[in-house]
Amino acid sequence: MAQLPGAAVDFARFLAGLTARLDRRSGWLAVFLERDPDGMRACLAGSELPPWDVVDALLQDLASDQGAAVARTEAAAARALHAAATAAHDALPGAAAALAGRLDVMLREQRYAAERLQELTAHRATATTEEAAAALDVDLAWAEDDHRRATARRAELRARADALAAPAAPAPERPAQLAKPKKRPRGGARFAGIAEEAAEPPQPPAPVAPAPAAALRGARFAGVAGPAEEPAPSRPDPEGAHAATGAVARLHALRAQGRGGEAHVVLAELAGWPAPRLPLLAAELHRAGLEADWATLLWEVAALPPAGLVAAADALAAAGRGADARQLLRQGVARPVPEIADALRLLTGDGRDRQARALAGAYLAVRSPEDAAGVARSDPDRLVPLLLDAARGVSEERHWDLVHAFRVAGVLA
Template sequence: MAVDQLAVGVREFAGYLNGLVARLDPGGGWYAVFRHRDPEGMRACLDGWEVPPWDVVEALLHDLAGAYGPAAAARETERARSLHRASVAAHDLRPGARASLGGHLDAMLHEQRRAAGRTAELGRLLESAATREEAEVLRVKLAWAQDDHARATARCAELRARLEDLDRRAAPEGRSGGGDVAPTPVPAPAPAPSASNRPEPEPRPRRRPRGSARFAGMMNVLDATAATAAAEEAEAAPAAAAPAVTPPGARAPRGARFAGATQEPVRPARPPEPRQPSPLDDEARHEIDGTVGTLLALRRGGRGGEAHALLAELAHWPAARFPPLAAALHRAGLGADWATLLWEAASLPAGRLAAVADALAGAGRGADGERLLRQGVARPAGEIGDAVLGLADEGRGREARALLDAYVRARPPEETARSAAADPRRLVPLLLEAASEVSEPYRRHLVHALRVTGLTA
């Protein structure tokens, strides 16, 4: 295929990406985080020098949902995915693409292990936190570490799929898919979003690329010190309150959170069970509308502190109010406040957290429910185990399973095993069932971890 023909898919997606970000607020949301972390890399993607990973496109679509509503983002998702695939295919037909992808995969597997280790370390620190303030800081860091691992896992799967596709296309023609062209410098996973360096038009000696896991296919490994510093800096970014993002109509890449992760793709989370949301009375609906109006007035008046305080209060509302409140906030153009509210709600006691997530899933907001659970399980293992037992005792089995599923997907097996200490006879079978939903290798790692800790059913 001629170079000009290959460039068509690249140019078309780059044009689409420029049109998408033109509709977004450059000072807010994930787009602002990407621009702040690595403006040169973001520009490389917009100019078509690099293809951002699909989850970065998802993040931008999430911003779009906050600005124009979930329906607008849902309409864009199919077109964005099609153009993105075409652009990736064009990039992967370049000489030396296979060698480059293989190098990126090696780097990403290393990052996956590093993130798993960081997650385990922060989990231990969280369990021994002396004060509530210290625990909150650790929860934020742990959430970002878990996000790094989730994204690294997704990128490994994406890179393997691209390599397999290259092999399938090369086999009939006897091509190796490799070459002696040096890989294009591309950025690596880090706790905050960033992009890659723009490649120079003429060959030059290889240099260490910069960037982050937010841009898949653009990967290098930052040293632990730099990664940790980036994670701490990311805590201050309001738009990054929730590490994981999923636009309506699209499932975010998910994966087993464990060190030395398997080559086997992980299974997606179970879809929420369809059910009828609890009806609200007129008084509750009136209060929701009034609260959204108050929040709008505070934002328009530049009274951000008061707005945040109000959101912190809303996190303690009854679970049944969350779905209509989400709809009202998005109708009012306050999608960013909804993300902040979910972040606040992630600190609720585990039982209430599960109830809110269940209400969201039952109202068709499964992505928000999963996101809330991912953020909310960043707490001591013993607390998760106690919460699952409490929910089961109250006959809330569906909520218990959802909480445990999110926990297993967010923690390495060594940490997951600790949650069974409260009642191994009841919790070990539930943990193994949840682990089986992630992947068989994860289940094997968990069985080993349970044996090491002496916890068996």
């Protein structure tokens, strides 16, 4: 553990102490050791950070073994140590790319769990014997647990990715004569969402409203806002509005019945709808009080191929939902470097230069210059000019950072 961040070492020691107090043959600890022994060993060694739902389940084991009062005391320490370890892990080089990969994996696991739930529910409805029904009830209980955990883990990873992507506040200019400066707590994007006393797990940062006097401009907002490249206004779509109303009514009914897995399947289907219908779904979901489902739907759309992603962002911007469009692009670039490179090559190869600049600008706004150099390495002749042009729209500083990263990577003379 010597080379690990101190906070990661502290949490690993806490976790080892907690599991040492539990019966390894029963409870959630036994389940985790059976299902993922390598993962548990990595968590106990400190090289991996367990998701909070795993820690919470182990605390439930402790409550069963030693009482709720003991578990409550340990839970307070667990939350603080887990939050600090999360911040330490996310401050390591390559954290953004690692989170992007895990988000992609967790999205697939969540979808699989939702489909499994739907399949088992259908089988349970047609079970012909008590024995078959009882066996399916057990399978359903495990499938529901898998879906709950996948949903919680995706939300946790999303909060961490959003915290890393949040831009740090610009440092104020220092006057010529300055009194002795006060010490300030550590800040910046990598600590966003982590409370100063680490009393709660990481939460997504609050959105920052743009300054009212400044119009949004630059590559990261291309196709999202601004008169230079504003998408054409959307036309009325009565059929789409009717379909959106029906889909949201179905979602509302599933939520009311506690059928979360089936609701997620519906959201995954809605992500594949034509892009112009996305603003209609947004309006209906907010009207029905299903804001959380709108947030989930945005993440589903963010996982679409690049053409669909950019088309969806354009549709949202055209409908006056610029904040959602920007959020969608930020989420859409939370994917591995090779996928971004393939997407940019595809868009430029098809002559969709504006969409390519929008995607490149969103990527540069939240990922490191070194990540961008990895993207450019796959096709320097095509991607270096595109990325440098997009970087100028983000900021002059980002442009020169990118030039330096490209030279270090050997993709720019």
